[in-house]
Amino acid sequence: xxxxxxxxxxxxxxxxxxxxxxxxxxxxxxxxxxxxxxxxxxxxxxxxxxxxxxxxxxxxxxxxxxxxxxxxxxxxxxxxxxxxxxxxxxxxxxxxxxxxxxxxxxxxxxxxxxxxxxxxxxxxxxxxxxxxxxxxxxxxxxxxxxxxxxxxxxxxxxxxxxxxxxxxxxxxxxxxxxxxxxxxxxxxxxxxxxxxxxxxxxxxxxxxxxxxxxxxxxxxxxxxxxxxxxxxxxxxxxxxxxxxxxxxxxxxxxxxxxxxxxxxxxxxxxxxxxxxxxxxxxxxxxxxxxxxxxxxxxxxxxxxxxxxxxxxxxxxxxxxxxxxxxxxxxxxxxxxxxxxxxxxxxxxxxxxxxxxxxxxxxxxxxxxxxxxxxxxxxxxxxxxxxxxxxxxxxxxxxxxxxxxxxxxxxxxxxxxxxxxxxxxxxxxxxxxxxxxx
Numbered sequence: 001x002x003x004x005x006x007x008x009x010x011x012x013x014x015x016x017x018x019x020x021x022x023x024x025x026x027x028x029x030x031x032x033x034x035x036x037x038x039x040x041x042x043x044x045x046x047x048x049x050x051x052x053x054x055x056x057x058x059x060x061x062x063x064x065x066x067x068x069x070x071x072x073x074x075x076x077x078x079x080x081x082x083x084x085x086x087x088x089x090x091x092x093x094x095x096x097x098x099x100x101x102x103x104x105x106x107x108x109x110x111x112x113x114x115x116x117x118x119x120x121x122x123x124x125x126x127x128x129x130x131x132x133x134x135x136x137x138x139x140x141x142x143x144x145x146x147x148x149x150x151x152x153x154x155x156x157x158x159x160x161x162x163x164x165x166x167x168x169x170x171x172x173x174x175x176x177x178x179x180x181x182x183x184x185x186x187x188x189x190x191x192x193x194x195x196x197x198x199x200x201x202x203x204x205x206x207x208x209x210x211x212x213x214x215x216x217x218x219x220x221x222x223x224x225x226x227x228x229x230x231x232x233x234x235x236x237x238x239x240x241x242x243x244x245x246x247x248x249x250x251x252x253x254x255x256x257x258x259x260x261x262x263x264x265x266x267x268x269x270x271x272x273x274x275x276x277x278x279x280x281x282x283x284x285x286x287x288x289x290x291x292x293x294x295x296x297x298x299x300x301x302x303x304x305x306x307x308x309x310x311x312x313x314x315x316x317x318x319x320x321x322x323x324x325x326x327x328x329x330x331x332x333x334x335x336x337x338x339x340x341x342x343x344x345x346x347x348x349x350x351x352x353x354x355x356x357x358x359x360x361x362x363x364x365x366x367x368x369x370x371x372x373x374x375x376x377x378x379x380x381x382x383x384x385x386x387x388x389x390x391x392x393x394x395x396x397x398x399x400x401x402x403x404x405x406x407x408x409x410x411x412x413x414x415x416x417x418x419x420x421x422x423x424x425x426x427x428x429x430x431x432x433x434x435x436x437x
Contacts, residue, residue, distance in 0.1 A: 011256040011342050011390040013046035013303050015413075022349030024387060027413030031307055032347035034418055035385050038411050040309040041326030043396050045073075045421065047081065047414035049303035050392075054085040057295060060266035061274075067111050069251045069296025070096045072393035077412060077421045078300070079103045088131070090251075090294045094121040101128060111157075111248075111294070115181050123147055126154060134159050134209050134248075136182060138189065141196045141203070148202035156197060157209040157248055159183065160190040162228040164212055164221050182210065185232060191239075198240055207246025207289060208232060214297065217254035217264050219272035225249055226276040234284040248292035249273065255301040257390050258342050263298065297393035304392025306331065306408075307346070308370075310384040311362060319358045319373075322380060327361015327368045329402040331388070331395050335367045343374045347385040350377035359386070363403050396422070404430055 016026045023030040026046050034044060057066045067088035070079075074091075079100045082089055089105055091097045092113040100110060108131040114121065115136045122140070125133055126147045132155045135141055148154045159182040183189040190208075197205045208229050212221050229247050237243050255263035273291070281288045308324035315321075333339035343359055355378035361368040370388065380386075399407045406425030411418050 011258060011261070011302055013305060013389075013392075014049040014052055015046050016305070024344065024346045026305060027418070028416035029413045029418045030347075031305075031387055032385060034411055034413070035307050035309070035347070037418065038409055038420065039424065040307050040385070041324075041330050041408040042307045042424075043330075043391065043408055043410045044305045044307060044418075045078075045300070045392060045410060045412045046303040046305070047412050050078075050081055050300055051085055053295075053299045053303070054082070054087055057266045057293070057299075058086065060270040061291065061293065064270075064291040064293060067109075067292060067294045068299050069294045070100065071397060072296030073300045073304070073395075073397050074099050075396075075410060075421050076103050079105050083109075088292075090296070094118070094124050097121075097124060097128065097130070107131065111292075113159075119143065131155060132157050132206065135193060135197065138183070138193050138196060141193065141200065145200040145202050150202070153202055153204040155204045155206045157207050157246065158190060158193050158197060158205065159209045159211070160185050160229065160232065162210055162225050164224050164228070185228065190232065191235070194236055194240070198242065205242070205244060207244045207248060207292075209248035209250065209292075211250030211294070212252055214252045215254040216252045217262065219264065219268055222249060222269060222273050223276040226273050227280045230277055230280040230284065230286065230289070233281075233289060234286055237286065243287065245287075245289055246292060247277065247289040248294070251294035251296050251298070253295050253298040255297055255390060255393075258340060266295075266298075269293075301393035302390050304390065304395060306388040306391040306395065308359075308386050308388065310380065310382050310386060312382055313357075313380060320356070322357045322359050322376070322386075323362055324359060324370065324386065325362060326408065327363045327370060328365060329361075329363060329405045330399050330408050331361075331370060331391065332398050332400070333394060334369050334371075335365070341371045341374075341391070342389040343371045343376060344387050344389075345377055345380065345384060346387045350379055352378040354378065355380075359388075363405075401425070401430060406430060 067090040068082045069090045080103050083105050088109040090111045107129045110130040112125045112130045112133045134157045136159050161182040161184050183193050197203050253264040308326050312323040328335050354375040356373050357376050359371040409424040410422040412421050
């Protein structure tokens, strides 16, 4: 029996504890045991943490629709958890839609995104009867309308860009004028799209959508967006004599990746945004639209932990490098966005004081850094197990087979039990796809 004696705290998952023997456990399962059973690298997902975060959003926003952004991480189990928690689902590809439908996720609770949805994806979304399709470009409107059966109407949202810059890195800011998503309010493209949708008898425009960016820890950008979109709803009412009932503010809510940092809590978001929407709607004589939000990272990010095995420790100029058995193929975010992470030793107790290390992967890239200048016990050595915090979002979903490394497994922990959700990709999987001989 594992005895849990200490809560670890942010940015680690909700059930992470230090055990009486000095190991670290998540969901009551020691990380060393997970490494022995499933190998390394391995993604560990804390099911309790995921479910608690779903419930926190539903508690903070009881009248809103909460749609989990599947691009952060999706598997059959994850889709099933979302269904059980009463969440909706935001998908942005045919593959994500297929995964959701494979476990019977209710189609009316699915929102289909994508700035360049293919004809096949649009066809599949219409055939499946997804609840809403988000129109991202004017050319999509006629293509979509032509796919809808004559006796049906497909609900749509128009994605607009309110020219608000928000997000932790330029590559994940999505609501400015000069990027690929949505239709500009300023240029009139959004208004043109609304007019065209309203002229299509097989499409039913139900609201506006925007997404500001990712890893946003302030409420102010959302307040600005809420006011801008409510104003656009009023313009639509005045121009077309139509009151649209929904306002979707997307996701992008930030989480804590390092100790001492704070993410954007559902309560703080709800207080600010609901006030902004209510006040702006009252000022314009509009009924308050129903709010939709699409958190992804904020649901699953902190629930994830990645386990690595130390392969080598060596001095390199001014830094001591710790090379592990994974890297940018299972976590591309440091190379893409300069992301930083908390790391800790797992599987044994060290009495040594801390020392600065740089954790690197084993890919043939100088930029294959996992965590720079982190404090770990000075006696860290090959064979040790290290854990990387807050890796539930955009790790498994962005993983690759660079250097022909198979992608790691995903292991869920819950109530003292670990179970495999996604198996490890092995050499035979890689060879099976290669048909060149």
